[in-house]
Amino acid sequence: MTPEDPEETQPLLGPPGGSAPLSRRVFLAAFAAALGPLSFGFALGYSSPAIPSLRRAASPALRLDDAAASWFGAIVTLGAAAGGVLGGWLVDRAGRKLSLLLCTAPFVVGFAVITAAQNVWMLLGGRLLTGLACGIASLVAPVYISEISYPAVRGLLGSCVQLMVVTGILLAYLAGWVLEWRWLAVLGCAPASFMLLLMCYMPETPRFLLTRQRHQEAMAAMHFLWGSEQVQEEAPAGAEHQGFRLAQLRHPGIYKPFIIGVSLMAFQQLSGINAVMFYAETIFEKAKFKDSSLASVIVGIIQVLFTALAALIMDRAGRRLLLTLSGVVMVFSTSAFGAYFRLTQGGPGNSSHVELLSPLSMEPASASVGLAWLAVGSVCLFIAGFAVGWGPIPWLLMSEIFPLHVKGVATGVCVLTNWFMAFLVTKEFSSVMEVLRPYGAFWLASAFCILSVLFTLSCVPETKGKTLEEITAHFEGR
Structure with a gap:
């Protein structure tokens, strides 16, 4: 041809x-x-x-x-x-x-x-x-x-x-x-x-x-x-290996996937995954688990099972659908997690986010345990939702959407964005909790999850069943 x-x-x-x-x-x-x-x-x-x-x-x-x-x-x-x-x-x-x-x-x-x-x-x-x-x-x-x-x-x-x-x-x-x-x-x-x-x-x-x-x-x-x-x-000899130049960012075949890749990495970390993982063991302790370290293993098993499920259905369901469903699940679970903190801390603030995790002393112990089990459910639902979509797909799309001649630079920026955001969110989350209270911090994560769903629906193309060259041609309008 x-x-x-x-x-x-x-x-x-x-x-x-x-x-x-x-x-x-x-x-x-x-x-x-x-x-x-x-x-x-x-x-x-x-x-x-x-x-x-x-x-x-x-x-x-x-x-x-x-x-x-x-x-x-x-x-x-x-x-x-x-x-x-x-x-x-x-x-x-x-x-x-x-x-x-x-x-x-x-x-x-x-x-x-x-x-x-x-x-x-x-x-x-x-x-x-x-x-x-x-x-x-x-x-x-x-x-x-x-x-x-x-x-x-x-x-x-x-x-x-x-x-x-x-x-x-x-x-x-x-x-x-x-x-x-x-x-x-x-x-x-x-x-x-x-x-x-x-x-x-x-x-x-x-x-x-x-x-x-x-x-x-x-x-x-x-x-x-x-x-x-x-x-x-x-391809003509050497057509692809041109190297990256800043002037290329004017071309839609470069800047469109670049914006999508960087945004996906930022939204992945802003979803609150590190914060939820950080508090998972504490939440399991509130639910009266005898061995709180069991929480880490339970969380790990959920991640493995639902990431495996995502891998099995990825080429049938498509990237956009799984990202959207994953985002919706995370919206509901982070909202419920925030509601748990709102119900268990109704009084004025303390500066320590560890103290903020303690239920009100006037609350009956059985009610506290019951609410903690609701929090456990929210944590497990969030991790399952994340594993199905926003865990694997940003990395998959990063490897699919960039043309060969800019792939090294573009994926490098995406990975740098991901790890920098991971460090920033992990380091500053305690400060955010002090300002917004724990429930406000998780509701903020819920808002970012809503934005991630809207971004997916409006900007992320479906790459299922396409060759890498066809994906590049889509961004270039060919």
């Missing part, structure tokens, strides 16, 4: 006629790349069981006080923000595969430093390194998976990125029950080491190879991934 304008020709890659591929090795390649997000999730979840263990460490040099514990949990987000910038640079210059291989080094070295730590500074240094790896993996893995996938399974495989993240978090919670912090860090080296071994046998993405005019390697990669060497329509 010869296009009318050869200057706008894009490579349409995939199995012949869009049919099911002859090779299933694309799933193996996606699994190998998704081990990066598994390590990413383990690094995020590591602090939850490790901090209590480090608070009672035998050595005073390793014992965490409140300030050190706060930094131990939060410094990962700072490292990840830097990793997003570095990953955006690496993914275009080193390629998708090599970037994934390189990110294993800070994962393994970071956990090794934690394992060998003799003081708090070594602990924080190790966490910073694992955060750097998290930022690179959170950018490169979705890009790699989207570029090796064909449209019929891109939603399924792309959603597995978030599925592996929440699986890694759950793995850290479960392992934390039986392992102390040093051995837990040793376990953290395993997924990244396995990814390093497996990715060595996986190909670079055909799209990246074509932008570098490495056609023979691209043919070999397509044969490995899809059992096909057919390129339905091929």
